[in-house]
Amino acid sequence: MTDWIAAARAAGDVAARHADEVDRQARFPAEAMAALRDAKLLGLLVPKDEGGPGAGIADIVSICHLLGQRCAATAMIYAMHQIQASCLVRHHGGAAWQRAFLKRLASEQLLLASATSEAGVGGDVRSSVCAVEEKDGRFALAKQATVISYGADADGILVTARRTPQSPASDQVIVVVSQKDARFEALQGWDTLGMRGTCSNGFHLKAEGEVGQIMPVPYADISAQTMLPTSHLVWSALWLGIATDAVARARAFVRAEARKKQGATPPGALRLAEATGQLQLMKAGLVSALRQYEAALGSEDALSALPFAIAMNTLKITSSQMVVQIVGQALQVCGLAGYRNDSAFSLGRHLRDAHSAALMVNNDRILANTAQLVTAVRDDSGLLA
Amino acid sequence: MSSVRERVRALLKTTGWLQTDIDTLADDADLYTAGLTSHATVTLMLSLEEAFDVEFPDSLLRRRTFSSVDTIVEALTSIGVDKAAV
Known part of the structure; x- marks a missing residue:
């Protein structure tokens, strides 16, 4: 575990403590964001030349996944901030103002x-x-x-x-x-x-x-090469976090049932097994897309190729659908204990947060865009390519 | 019989992909600056395939390929379209 992950876990504890209140009052998660800022996790992507630690996208994805399990709103703010940071890091084009701003991002831990x-x-x-x-x-x-x-x-x-x-x-x-x-x-x-x-x-x-x-590179290039892929990766990571916590709550519920009735497998265990399988699929989709992005990073051609855009669009669509599905399965497992707002197995916030996934940049819009792209591509890559 | 360049220009003129008249643009002018969107790029590619009876390989399916009349002609030439006349 890197120091960053340990620090993110600690910030996640702060986020979890305030998550219900943040949700109820629809207020900015100030405590969690202050913890992330104090731990210097806002400027993680800033390269060493600009005074930052030069972390990579995999670190950010891991942190979003962690935070998503504690407070999805905090995770989403952190994710959106890092999308902006990655655009600046990758497309400042050596411009003096942008580089100076990156230095400030690292030294002052600015929120973007x-x-x-x-x-x-x-x-x-x-x-x-x-x-x-x-x-x-x-x-x-x-x-x-x-x-x-x-x-x-x-x-x-x-x-x-x-x-x-x-x-x-x-x-x-x-x-x-x-x-x-x-x-x-x-x-x-x-x-x-x-x-x-x-x-x-x-x-x-x-x-x-x-x-x-004004950034020197056209937004079209920044969008295709950085903003879209990093958005879909960090969002999917935090949605995976929501799903992961929902399954953890379902597991805790089934375990408690099993303790009460020793020797008999609780009825919810079957659906828990099903949800665990879906969670595994969702995770595999994210990790595979992350590896694809990391492999494409060095090449502008690879980043602007259609199969890459299709893969990133598809990640967003499937992750946003699976998070709702998995939280629903967890809810079935926990039953009324999950439906209640005042139980340790409550899944209300998870379910409500999960439903935002298909709507923020509407899936239908992304699917329509993908529909155009799939008519154009022709070569299917090999299994491990 | 017209050159590839003329036929590409004619194709760009008859469609609503650009917000600037293609006749006022140089061969190396940026078509995206002239209003070509990423959505329209796919349609443009399919129209070029139909007009020249070719298929663009995946390796050419990127933004830069369709960024100017010059780059389009270059791409068509690279997949076997005769530059002078068709």
Whole structure:
């Protein structure tokens, strides 16, 4: 176990202590995020050259899996932060402002959020209405962001926008905006079924700053090569965490039953065995996609190839479906004890959190995108290739 | 009989994939900047396969292949389309 994993476990203990309250009050998991910050787990991906420890995606995936078992909202915030961090780490293009910002990410353990969703694009984050306006080395930007998760608590926000006011909707860039240079006007709140602690409020965001804050690489490349694959990996990891804890609760329930009636296998054990099998499949899917991403990392061609995009899309779709299925199976095992909100075997929060998975970047949208890609590919890779 | 380049340009002109008129773009101009989306790229690829009676191997199925008239012609040539005339 690395020091990071040990530190993440400790932060997970803090997250678990506050998880029910965070869920009930739909508030930012401040205690858990402070623990992650104090343990320097926010700047993990920052390379050594920029003053960070230079951890890899596998470390982040492991931590998301751990946190997902304790408080899914904390895990989701950590995951979304690391998606932004990986975009910066991999696509700063040597730009001075971006490198300095990475140094701050490591030294000050900044929390990063993202503003990709926008009113008027019908949920398509690869289209923007708003545009960057440049003048005399400065930029200005105004966005009707339908969702900026934990926007009010973030130190920096990565905002997508059209490159210029004349650019087509799909020609986008990312602008790294500091909280202090941004003004937020609340558009809508976040009173949801699950994932209540992510505080994914909508804002009218206005920002300005130096032109150097605009990332040099087109968003299309950042999205395909880094944002999409890392999103689907870290999300799937935390959903696996939710499913893992649900199965752990079901196992504890069956064990308690078995103790009471020694010699007889409790009826729930059969379904527990079934859920354990599903959990194993879900885990295998994640680990295999993680290995595929790690193998592709060195090559821009591999990262932008269609079979890779199909694999990452498919990971998201299957993981998001399996988490709901597995939590449902665990609920069957625990019965009313799982259905209650006041029992040690309660699965209400797990079930509500799990249902967000198919909706955040809607599975139907991803499936429609994959449907186009599968018509184009033709070579199937070998078993171990 | 027209060159591959002309036929690629004609194909790009008749469809709604670009938001900029292809006639105003140079051969090396970035088609993504001109409005080509990743979704449209797949449709463009299938139209090229139909028009030139070829199949793009997986190794050519990436963003860069369809990023300009030049790169498309280069890709078509690499899979056996005669550059001068078809």
